[in-house]
Amino acid sequence: MALHSCRTVGDECLEKWELVGSGGFGRVFKARHKDLRIDVAIKILHDGVSAMILRDEAKFMDLASCEFVVRLIGSYHGCQPGKRPCTQQGIVMEFMEGGSVQSLQKDLGGPPPWPLVLRLAHQVAQGMNFIHREKLMHQDLKPSNVLLNYHLNAKIADFGLTRVSASASKSNMETPGQIGGSYKYMPPEAFKSASYEPVRSFDVYSYGILLWSIVTGKEPYQTANYERVAWKIPAGDRPLCEKFEQKGEAGLDELVSLMNRCWDGSPDKRPTFLQCLDVTEKLLSMHRIRIHDAVGQVLKRRMSPTSGTSNTNRAFNVPLQTAEQFENDTLDHCRITEARKSFTQVCDSTKTMSIKDKAKFVDDNRAKLIQDVSEVMAITDELGDMVHRETLSEIGRKDTISQQKMRVLFGRTLRSGGKKVKAAFYDALKAHHPDLVESLGGYL
Structure with missing residues (x-):
């Protein structure tokens, strides 16, 4: 990447690698730059993705460099831990510890x-x-x-x-x-x-x-x-x-x-x-x-130990109620029983469904999911950057039926994305097709 402000960063400069994210193009790692004594973010492409994408991104980051754009530090050329002796290319950026x-x-x-x-x-x-x-x-x-x-x-x-x-x-x-x-x-x-x-x-x-x-x-x-x-x-x-x-x-x-x-x-x-x-x-x-x-x-x-607890209920599809609310509820007995049953299913799923279990569910039910999933775009949107933009464009075509959309998603994203991507797909599937998940033996 011959950029006027971009120097090459090699393995000898980096330590303490940690995976922090994955998307349609590649994965992002946090690492410690030993010479600069700072944490950096390193984006490395998935195998098979054209290096031209990364060169273009680095070029535009370089052109847009200012106080309010994430700073490009250099290009990466080396062998990340676990990938040796495979040589990989990437871009090195400042690490934004506040998240997004x-x-x-x-x-x-x-x-x-x-x-x-x-x-x-x-x-x-x-x-x-x-x-x-x-x-x-x-x-x-x-x-x-x-x-x-x-x-x-x-x-x-x-x-x-x-x-x-x-x-x-x-x-x-x-x-x-x-x-x-x-x-x-x-x-x-x-x-x-x-x-x-x-x-x-x-x-x-x-x-x-x-x-x-x-x-x-x-x-x-x-x-x-x-x-x-x-x-x-x-x-x-x-x-x-x-x-x-x-x-x-x-x-x-x-x-x-x-x-x-x-x-x-x-x-x-x-x-x-x-x-x-x-x-x-x-x-x-x-x-x-x-x-x-x-x-x-x-x-x-x-920084509070209890931070995020206010978000817990938002991840569930079932409204969580206090005991007092249940006592004052005017719903009939059958609906209350069903709500309690659903709450139990949610709790069970959080205890027993590991990433490996979710990935296996997706693999085992591939044919049925391709046939029956209709909310493909909604699920794809929840996967976010895990889906390559070209895949998203093809899935979003109006003249493509749901089964074709699912075949594209399986072929280009789920098959190569690994267990974490499949687990994310499973979680999105629960939100949009709970009956299908339950019928196939999954947890809600």
């Missing part, structure tokens, strides 16, 4: 304090403004791609779908190609035509949806599959803004107004990121004095 906006939402069980909401909104806009000034588009702006350092400052990551663009009009695209990104963050025009070529207003729309997610602490359209989103978004549907927890906070109305401008159905009416900064800078200045306390509050909650 997505993991922050999960840890808090909701939105961060209002001053931190505004700082995240402003820092993402700063990063995206720089990226657009460099004639680039990100194309995959979402909570999992906004990473946080220890003090919860935001930096934009994952340039795997980035491309060059010279303007906000289709006719001036320099590098036409396949649409990328996560469908819940894609603009309406991307669903209307197979020949659509993304432009910079694509990122602005994604930013509007991201703002809503940061303010609410939620994923947009949580229960909607690809087909429903592709139908409703071009028709004008957007996330609801009526029930924000921050009612009464100074600046909320202005931020909601910015959201609505960003996700306007007409690309030409969306603001530039420089115009977004006019709003976010003003709002952040109103609450800057409260930032320190807000960050301290969040760090204290994340």
Whole structure:
């Protein structure tokens, strides 16, 4: 990777390798850089994936280098532990120990304090403004791609779908190609035509949806599959803004107004990121004095031994009730009995279904799952970066039936993704096809 700011990092510089994530392109490791005395993140491609993808990502990270983009440290060339004597290539980046906006939402069980909401909104806009000034588009702006350092400052990551663009009009695209990104963050025009070529207003729309997610602490359209989103978004549907927890906070109305401008159905009416900064800078200045306390509050909650307990129930499909609620319940005896039975099944599954068991379930029932799973896009969306963007594009085609979608998912993702990917598929399957899981002998 002949990049002007990218040096090669070899095995002699690295120690204490630890797998921290896996996606459609490859795996991400945390390692200790012995010479720099810092932790770094190393992205290494899965076997068989073209090294060109990694070279392009490194090139765009290099071009977009600024305070609000994850820093590229170098290229990796060596043999990671457990892979010797196989030589592998990768990219080395700064390690963001604060996780992502997505993991922050999960840890808090909701939105961060209002001053931190505004700082995240402003820092993402700063990063995206720089990226657009460099004639680039990100194309995959979402909570999992906004990473946080220890003090919860935001930096934009994952340039795997980035491309060059010279303007906000289709006719001036320099590098036409396949649409990328996560469908819940894609603009309406991307669903209307197979020949659509993304432009910079694509990122602005994604930013509007991201703002809503940061303010609410939620994923947009949580229960909607690809087909429903592709139908409703071009028709004008957007996330609801009526029930924000921050009612009464100074600046909320202005931020909601910015959201609505960003996700306007007409690309030409969306603001530039420089115009977004006019709003976010003003709002952040109103609450800057409260930032320190807000960050301290969040760090204290994340470090607490009981942090995350508020999220436990959200992972289950069955509502959990207290004994008092059961006593006051007006449901008949049969429904209460069924609720208790379901609760027991959930508890049993958390105790007995290991990753190995879930993977075996998926392998053993391959033919039946291909035949009967209908919510393929919803499940694929939950798998996130575990699914390669080309696989996602093929699965999302409207003229492809569910069985064909499942064959593609099995052939390109589940077969080669390993036990953890299959276990993640099993968990998503429970949420969308509980009856099927139960009929095949799985636990709910």
